[in-house]
Amino acid sequence: MAAADKAKQRLAVAKTYKIYIDGKFPRTESGRYFTLEDGKGTVIANICRSSRKDFRNSVVAARKAQRAWANASAYLRGQILYRIAEMLEGRSEQFVAELVLQGNTQRHAQKEVEASIDRLIYYAGWADKYQQVFSAVNPVASSHFNFSVLEPMGVISIIAPDDSGLIGIVSNIAPAMVGGNTCVVLASEQQPLCAVSFAEVLHASDVPAGVVNILTGLRSELTEQFASHMDVNAIAFCDGSRKVAATVQDLAADNIKRVISRRRMDWLSDQTANPYLIRDTQEVKTTWHPIGT
Amino acid sequence: MATPENKLAFDGGWEYDPAPEGVEHIRAKKRYGLYIGGKFVAAEKGRTFDTINPATEEKLARVAQASELDVDKAVKAARKAYTGPWGRMKASERGKYIFRIARIMQERAREFAAIESLDGGKPIRESRDVDVPLAAAHFFYYAGWADKLEYAFPGRKAKSLGVAGQVIPWNFPLLMAAWKLAPALACGNTAVLKPAETTPLTALKLAEVIADADLPPGVVNIITGAGDTGAAIVNHPGVDKVAFTGSTGVGRIIQKALAGTNKKYTLELGGKAANIIFADAAIDQAVEGIVNGIFFNQGHVCCAGSRLFVQEAVAEEVIQKLKDRMETLIVGDPLDKNTDIGAINSSMQLEKIQSYLEIGQQEGGTMHQSSCSVPETGYWCRPTIFTGVSQSNRVVQEEIFGPVLAIQTFRTFDEALSKANNTPYGLSGGVWTDKGAKIFKMTQSVRAGVVWANTFNKFDPSSPFGGYKESGVGREGGLHGLDAYVKLGV
Numbered sequence: 043m044a045a046a047d048k049a050k051q052r053l054a055v056a057k058t059y060k061i062y063i064d065g066k067f068p069r070t071e072s073g074r075y076f077t078l079e080d081g082k083g084t085v086i087a088n089i090c091r092s093s094r095k096d097f098r099n100s101v102v103a104a105r106k107a108q109r110a111w112a113n114a115s116a117y118l119r120g121q122i123l124y125r126i127a128e129m130l131e132g133r134s135e136q137f138v139a140e141l142v143l144q145g146n147t148q149r150h151a152q153k154e155v156e157a158s159i160d161r162l163i164y165y166a167g168w169a170d171k172y173q174q175v176f177s178a179v180n181p182v183a184s185s186h187f188n189f190s191v192l193e194p195m196g197v198i199s200i201i202a203p204d205d206s207g208l209i210g211i212v213s214n215i216a217p218a219m220v221g222g223n224t225c226v227v228l229a230s231e232q233q234p235l236c237a238v239s240f241a242e243v244l245h246a247s248d249v250p251a252g253v254v255n256i257l258t259g260l261r262s263e264l265t266e267q268f269a270s271h272m273d274v275n276a277i278a279f280c281d282g283s284r285k286v287a288a289t290v291q292d293l294a295a296d297n298i299k300r301v302i303s304r305r306r307m308d309w310l311s312d313q314t315a316n317p318y319l320i321r322d323t324q325e326v327k328t329t330w331h332p333i334g335t
Numbered sequence: 336m337a338t339p340e341n342k343l344a345f346d347g348g349w350e351y352d353p354a355p356e357g358v359e360h361i362r363a364k365k366r367y368g369l370y371i372g373g374k375f376v377a378a379e380k381g382r383t384f385d386t387i388n389p390a391t392e393e394k395l396a397r398v399a400q401a402s403e404l405d406v407d408k409a410v411k412a413a414r415k416a417y418t419g420p421w422g423r424m425k426a427s428e429r430g431k432y433i434f435r436i437a438r439i440m441q442e443r444a445r446e447f448a449a450i451e452s453l454d455g456g457k458p459i460r461e462s463r464d465v466d467v468p469l470a471a472a473h474f475f476y477y478a479g480w481a482d483k484l485e486y487a488f489p490g491r492k493a494k495s496l497g498v499a500g501q502v503i504p505w506n507f508p509l510l511m512a513a514w515k516l517a518p519a520l521a522c523g524n525t526a527v528l529k530p531a532e533t534t535p536l537t538a539l540k541l542a543e544v545i546a547d548a549d550l551p552p553g554v555v556n557i558i559t560g561a562g563d564t565g566a567a568i569v570n571h572p573g574v575d576k577v578a579f580t581g582s583t584g585v586g587r588i589i590q591k592a593l594a595g596t597n598k599k600y601t602l603e604l605g606g607k608a609a610n611i612i613f614a615d616a617a618i619d620q621a622v623e624g625i626v627n628g629i630f631f632n633q634g635h636v637c638c639a640g641s642r643l644f645v646q647e648a649v650a651e652e653v654i655q656k657l658k659d660r661m662e663t664l665i666v667g668d669p670l671d672k673n674t675d676i677g678a679i680n681s682s683m684q685l686e687k688i689q690s691y692l693e694i695g696q697q698e699g700g701t702m703h704q705s706s707c708s709v710p711e712t713g714y715w716c717r718p719t720i721f722t723g724v725s726q727s728n729r730v731v732q733e734e735i736f737g738p739v740l741a742i743q744t745f746r747t748f749d750e751a752l753s754k755a756n757n758t759p760y761g762l763s764g765g766v767w768t769d770k771g772a773k774i775f776k777m778t779q780s781v782r783a784g785v786v787w788a789n790t791f792n793k794f795d796p797s798s799p800f801g802g803y804k805e806s807g808v809g810r811e812g813g814l815h816g817l818d819a820y821v822k823l824g825v
Contacts, residue, residue, distance in 0.1 A: 178814050180799070190798070190813065291591070298602065329785075330787045
């Protein structure tokens, strides 16, 4: 391009892709980055290479936010998930463009964004229903009123699928958060852009700070942290070799963390959306009370 | 026993006469083999160990000690039954077999109760009224599920897993066997079960019941041994599912051992339950709840109410009433129907409890024990409470698994809640108040799988049981207990 032409043209403003902790968008405290390149080797963006410290900070934020989020009414949680879908719909072109930029076809990108919006609507609708499906009043033989309900496990660490930019992370965050959990999520390493943009969508959707925290970074560096942290109640991980799965469970056992393996799932398929994914991050609590005078 | 200062004198100044349960009716053998493939067989290496009566230290029987070879045999027998008759049988027929087990156990309940008390040291009143009837009820409950699983998992199809490897503790030997076997069988699995080494007898008697019920050989295999036998079951590649009840320490080892396998697992682990007494509680009932919470089964209960939190305004009254009530508790012969607290299960467990009594005092706690007499032989521990302890004390943080209660006070709801939840455990909890709204707020806020409000230590086959946090993974009992023994497909 000739120098004269360049002088006339408006320079596009590139986005700085940051991480999302406690409702804020910091850069990684470590100051490190990795580059995301397109197929031709052109640098698309410098991505935060989050550190273990970023992860620990995220867990603190998630823990702090958890009780209030769990105590929010199911109706409210449902509406907030619906709001996320609304925001995503409004910004769908950006997400399609980011997916294309990261190597997806236009057609696939379109389909993935639409499926992600629909998935959020799907789980929004479950907010005030899964409890009714999975709870029980138990007919004990003694003179007691006895019932079992679901309660959120607490803080969930999620290693989102690496081979999907948006639908994978959405499909794992939604069932955890709709059930009153808070989470710390490691975005796809291959396609991290949408995860960061999705954090911006969350931020504009009345999701309280700390409920969802999203980090970008290297799996090889962070998986063990996600599995071993003593204040995380469950880990959901979506890919990795058998060896990685073994390491995750081994480290998770330090605090008897629940291990949810979601490997080899076709996240674009409706089959992978069901209330059993909500139940995966729920505990069953049983309460007894005497019946008498 | 009654002293002038003692406000409670249940004996009215008279001594209780001994009221021992007869044991002449029980049919116990002096030697037991391993129950594999429908037959009692000797261990491959011929090794045995003795099981003793913890109340007398006398030997009850010699049982086979299973090695890896025996575990392998048992798993193969279970696999053969799974791919064979049990797997092919109509679900409704499987259910009928399980119903049959329940009925035979009811018929032989008295015998089971006596053996449970002999082998484990628990008071006959408890084995007779709690352990054995609940075990039979558990089989009866799950029997009915066998042909109804399609209604338990909406939108999903439940399939059996295969061979379940099950390792159970010594505190409720028969009941834990029932908790493990009944849902496993109802869901179409076969099982290899190992009772604890100090309490193998009722599980071996259960093997006789299973034989009498004519279950196909290999559907249930019961093998005896210690920790290495349990490890061999957990690690056997032919096992599809591991169910364990025991300490958090061993549970952690099992979860690690299963890493990288596709074995499903449920873990019922330790606890340090908070029992919270508000000033507006019915105090006398609450005191009964405290006693039941910590002294039931000598405190050998994973969900025992071993941490007591009393609101300051009533602390003095509650503690005094508790001490008075403790004086009435009879510690002694497990077979005596008047006995409240039986024998500590083993010398090892007694040593552990005694070490905590020393630790508690070294840490500055004030120890109080009832003044009752205990027999000269056998393993005994008087009911014990600690006051003047704080959150960081080991007797407050660690599971003692004995009749030892740590008492703290609180002023506000929030203080009680934060203290109650300040533990890595989350198995159970108790709340005592006459105010309904407070009950619901507290029961919702305590991070535990089972919460008793104005009651404690109640169990039922239809009621799910299991912990949050480091108290375990999964539930046993009720509709939710089915999950542990199925995989869900579409």
